Amino acid sequence: MSILLEAKNISKLFGGLKAVSNFNMTINKGELVGLIGPNGAGKTTAFNLFTGVYQPTSGTLSLDGRSLLGMKPSQITQRGLARTFQNIRLFSELSVLDNVKIAYHTHLNYNLLEAAFRFGRYIKQERQIEETGRELLKIFKLEDKADEIAKNLPYGAQRRLEIARALATHPQLLLLDEPAAGMNPQETNELMDMISWIRKEYALSILLIEHDMSLVMGICERIYVLEYGSIIAQGVPDEIKKNPEVIRAYLGEEA
Amino acid sequence: MGIMDQFLQQLINGISLGSIYALIALGYTMVYGIIKLINFAHGDIYMVGAYIGFFCITIMNWPVLPALLVSMLLTGILGMLIERFAYRPLRSAPRISVLITAIGVSFFLEYTMMYFVTPQPRTFPSLLDDAAYHIGPFIINNQQIMIFAITIILMAILTYIVQYTKVGKAMRAVSFDTETAQLMGINSNRIISVTFGIGSALAAAAGVLVGIYYNSIDPLMGIMPGLKAFVAAVLGGIGILPGAAAGGIILGIIEALVSGFISSTFRDAAAFAILILVLLFKPSGLLGKNTNEKV
Amino acid sequence: MSSLRKTDLKAIVISLIVFAVLQGLISSEALDPFWQLNIIVICINIIMSVSLNLINGYTGQFSLGHAGFMAIGAYTGAVLSVNFHMPFIVGLITAFVTAAIIGCLIGLPTMRLSGDYLAIATLGLGEIIRIVIMNVNYVGGAAGFMGIPKSTNFAWAFFVMLFVVFFIKNYVNSSFGRACVAIRENEIAAEAMGVNTTKYKVLAFTVGAGFAGVAGCLFAHTFYIVHPSSFTFLSSFNYLIMVVMGGMGSITGSIAGAFILTTISALLSDWPELRMSIYAVVLIALMFYRPQGLFGNIEITSLPIFKRFKGGK
Ligand SMILES: Nc1ncnc2c1ncn2[C@@H]1O[C@H](COP(=O)(O)OP(=O)(O)OP(=O)(O)O)[C@@H](O)[C@H]1O
Ligand SMILES: [Mg+2]
Secondary structure (H helix, E strand, C coil): CCEEEEEEEEEEEECCEEEEEEEEEEEECCCEEEEECCCCCCHHHHHHHHCCCCCCCEEEEEECCEECCCCCHHHHHHCCEEECCCCCCCCCCCEHHHHHHHHHHHHCCCCHHHHHHCCCHHHHHHHHHHHHHHHHHHHCCCHHHCCCEHHHCCHHHHHHHHHHHHHHCCCCEEEEECCCCCCCHHHHHHHHHHHHHHHHHCCCEEEEECCCHHHHHHHCCEEEEEECCEEEEEECHHHHHHCHHHHHHHHCCCC | CCHHHHHHHHHHHHHHHHHHHHHHHHHHHHHHHHHCCCCCCHHHHHHHHHHHHHHHHHCCCCCHHHHHHHHHHHHHHHHHHHHHHHHHHHCCCCHHHHHHHHHHHHHHHHHHHHHHHCCCCEECCCCCCCCEEEECCEEEEHHHHHHHHHHHHHHHHHHHHHHHCHHHHHHHHHHHCHHHHHHCCCCHHHHHHHHHHHHHHHHHHHHHHHHHHHCEECCCCCHHHHHHHHHHHHHHCCCCHHHHHHHHHHHHHHHHHHHHHCCHHHHHHHHHHHHHHHHHHCCCCCCCCCCCCCC | CHHHHHHHHHHHHHHHHHHHHHHHHHHCCCCCHHHHHHHHHHHHHHHHHHHHHHHHHHCCCCCCCHHHHHHHHHHHHHHHHHHHCCCHHHHHHHHHHHHHHHHHHHHHHHCCCCHHHHHHHHHHHHHHHHHHHHCCHHHCHHHCECCCCCCCCHHHHHHHHHHHHHHHHHHHCCHHHHHHHHHHHCHHHHHHCCCCHHHHHHHHHHHHHHHHHHHHHHHHCCCCCECHHHHCHHHHHHHHHHHHHHCCCCHHHHHHHHHHHHHHHHHCCCCHHHHHHHHHHHHHHHHHHCCCCCCCCCCHHHCHHHHHHHHCC
């Protein structure tokens, strides 16, 4: 199997706080990997480092063998790394369809004149993203909400739209930050199926942060456990469940 | 006059002008610190202060000090009224609405004043004789001494209020975190009102001092100094009181030097150029701390 | 997409009718010279407000220096006409290019700033532009630039305005405009969607500045003289007010804002002080009772009346 994402010895300091320290992670093509850990462990910070929102204080980071260091988030997205946000960041005043259309941004190459006078590639490409956008929404059961304003969607639907939007950028690797947060058990189950399905359908690799253990253990092939910014364990779900370090981290010192 | 003498003279002029900017900037920075509003009407409050002082001195024939105090008091009340009726109803409105309202209040003060006093500049009576004193290498005149003295006294009083009184502590609490302050039982509306009152009173003092210094006032006199004072506040780090004072003085000195050594037509450009450099290289201002957004 | 073009077509037909009616009124002298002039000023102000809306409303970047770019266009056009005897259209295009280039140079460093800091920086830059012009003797310095031919007639003003409105309308309805709106809504998410936020902010600022330059060129050729004092930050405020009054994010709104404010201002021109006081009260009342502006972010073309007009789509 070939390596897709490789993080070597990454650290990130916020003032004196080491939010992530000596973090190592590899994700192979086609894998579905989980990242778990207590609150404040540094999981979201790791995502922010991968996606260029923050630059690591030290360490190296590469996607498909090419370094990601020093790149802007938009460039990293264009290289094939997409994400969702823990605290939902939709374009809340826009329609559901427009949210997805924005994500097709990098696949449109008509120029300003074609746009301003509505000719050439503009017509063809706009029609195309209108169609593919609606199809994508179908997968996420959002097709009849396409023209609704994003902020009016129920919470679960907003989370699904975040994933749809990330997918529309055509990523190789998808980072999901607590996609099931705030969902009820039934929605969570549907989400699990959806994640497994899109992974196969789009030949994706996925890295998933989640507090819902049944979800993580149920679909992830490998799991990394983070505590105080350091990886304390990694392995297949069955190993992680039994790992005493992990149990201690989750249940506290006395366990 | 040698170049050195000229430099020292411009320095004194600059500090005088800078004191005026500092007094206006303090109000700007207090208001911004507490409700994050660029109160574009603040320069016009200063203009109103100058007119009240003018009428006290010319019509009532009062000496400077009572005129100054009355002007500060009335203008302070005006500031509180403006806050109460124009800004408070918009407390939860989008920032741009409040900003546009501030522009509206500014126009309203300027042109309503103009309607009553005509656009003609008024000549402030010269209250002090033009005596000048040699102190070391400096030459200082009476007006400048008065500006320095009053500015220092007012700043001392302000520092005392903010640092040691209950109101001052509440002001700092509200500007640090309005919601938490409210949870702790601070009446934030009252504190915001007091902030406007104090800021406006300081601006009024600046207005009267400018009248005495330059001898001339008009209804649009607040536009430029208001803007400059905001630049001064940003320069020192918006929301930080010593920053506003320092920013004002620095700006005054730079302007005086530019008009003295380059050309007075470029002095406004110099002020804005400094503003832009500060914003680009240290947006939090000279005395401010950098912050970043959590994702 | 073809339905979009149909709406365009309808809008163009309506615009031509409006033009024909107004031109008729002007040619038949039914409108006195004062209002003939004001109709041209309305067209110019529409260009200013619509182009500013691209920056402030759609991209969410708070600019308070729009009058500075207008000044650049005005002086560029004036110099080309007076000193180089160029045809008017060359002046207009050069005014666009010059203002756009300077807009781009200013936008590159300042677009890193946000919110109030950006507002105050653009205000300062607008003033710097004006003060620099005031100190260039070649263009008349503080006395102003005189002897500009009166090339702007109603037809020029109207069709240039129409061009700009359509350009910006199509801009905001393309991937360029979606990038702008994404930046306004959530800059971090926009980056995460692959939108190079700096690039699109600077582009919007550049295009907006360029059209302000075009408005400036029309303005310079409307009156015999241009003067630095026509382009202070107070006039930038004025254009901002038109945008906010009409509704940020609505082109229809910007057109309405420019039309209403220019008309009110013309009607009250005999009472200058009272005019501004009334203006101020209207402004404050508007912010109290309709802070989203007259149109919010709605376009007239999406209203049912428009759809029904001429048989719907
Ligand atoms: N921009 C920032 N500035 C300062 N500290 C930060 C910043 N971002 C994160 N931190 C700190 O880094 C640590 C890790 O935060 P992070 O958000 O990565 O945790 P997490 O594992 O995602 O937690 P949760 O499960 O609650 O989402 C926390 O202590 C947090 O306060
Ligand atoms: Mg997190």
